[in-house]
Amino acid sequence: MARSVKNQQKMVNTVIAWTIGLLIFFPVLWTVLTSFKTEGQAINDPPLFLFFDWTLENYAIVQERSDYMKFLWNSIFIAGGSTLLGILIAVPAAWSMAFVPTKRTKDILLWMLSTKMLPAVGVLYPIYIGCIKLGLLDSRLALVIILMLINLPIIVWMLYTYFREIPRDILEASRMDGASLWKEIIYVLTPMAIPGIASTILLNLILAWNESFWTLNLTAAKAGTLTAFIASYSSPEGLFFAKLSAASTMAIAPILILGWFSQKQLVRGLTFGAVK
């Protein structure tokens, strides 16, 4: 009896949760489906769900018209470059804060966090004019540096919370066994830190990929990322839903897949370790 009640409850939960889940997911699903339709089918009333003539022509048109590969490469270069640069700078900092904390460590961490709160629009002009003066407007290098800087606090924080969880006893034990500092770092610490560093990279890639204030304002034809590529579809032009969908699908697919692997890290990273 109790078992069947339990199962019934589970069934009800399942139905409700799946309904809500699909409803929330629907815009993404719909975009992907529409990308395989012809423009005529895309606006058909009633809407067509699965029974239409699947086609890949939108993808071909989008690639041909706006050179998707160039924007994709810019996105990869900028997101990847800013993340790697950020990690290189943040690892030593987080390392020393976690293992040799001083009285000021907490203040420095909090201060770093506070730089993240600076609203981008407040410093739009100085950065904009700075890029022009240095000849870096619409260049990938400028975006790599700026995105690295805006995400650096999150990287430091995330790494710090991961490093703090490495038990110090192990370090002491290896020291007792006569390991030198370098051996200690390479053979003891690094293997334990790799999962944390990997998660940090993952989250940061997602944040950099989707960043849209600076990419929209500082790039154009040359260094434009996928964010800018999509924004070029904002002025309507005849029938374009299927093409818009194909472009959108290509822009979000890589990160959607990465994102699904990083749910847990997302919580830790975005709450600065306050919720785990």
Next chain:
Amino acid sequence: MMAPAVILLLGWMLAPLTTTLYFSFKKYLPLRGGDLGWVGFDNYVRFVTSSSFWPSVYTTLIIVGFVLAITVIFGVLLALLLDQPMWGQGIVRILVIAPFFVMPTVSGLVWKNMFMDPINGILAHLWRFFGLQPLEWLSQFSMGSIILIVSWQWLPFATLILLTAIQSLDREQLEAAEMDGANNTKRFGYIILPHLSRAITIVILIQTIFLLSIFAEIFVTTAGAFGTKTLTYLIFQRVLESQNIGLGSAGGVYAIILANIVAIFLMRIVGKSLDAKES
């Protein structure tokens, strides 16, 4: 070893900030005469007395307020639901989280065209199916539409964090309460909600920081028309569209002050969680 990170961030913060402050006291129109000298607090006064200032503050607060309310309330409900036993929990979780990974320009355009288009959008189809006149979402219900789009993007964030918090709740405590005869409502009100209060506060503060500066969603949908011009958008227009740098910079300083008021509260909570870990 901290030095590179600290120096970079210090430079990143100070250089633009001082430049913004510098320009905010100048009449500076790059396309119409260039640097026209110092004007004291003139820009600050003009920015607040311009007819678009208060509407933009109002718009900002409405968007932030409604999105917070929607994401927190539905986030708690959804987190409670996802915590229940069910089949395919992992998949549902993935479905719910997806919108967070969609870049803002994509979600703005997909909603604007494929859902809210008054002729060919899904919502128009739906309205016609029920024999109703389709709505002009982004012009008639511009604020509601923006709030809907932004809430859709941020609901996953709230849900994910609240779900993580719920899962850290001590199950024995709930079972004990159940044995003592506490019903669902009581268990929620006296155990779950107090346990979630910290996570909710964090969700509110972090979202506020991000929501105060939403940009792309408005940029690709209404471009600030139909009463959707937020403070961020207004400053963007002053700086890059009308190239009134002095005025825009003064606006920027206001935005920084506004964000810092929220930031102080967030920092206090995060600071406490740092202390907690040390003890």
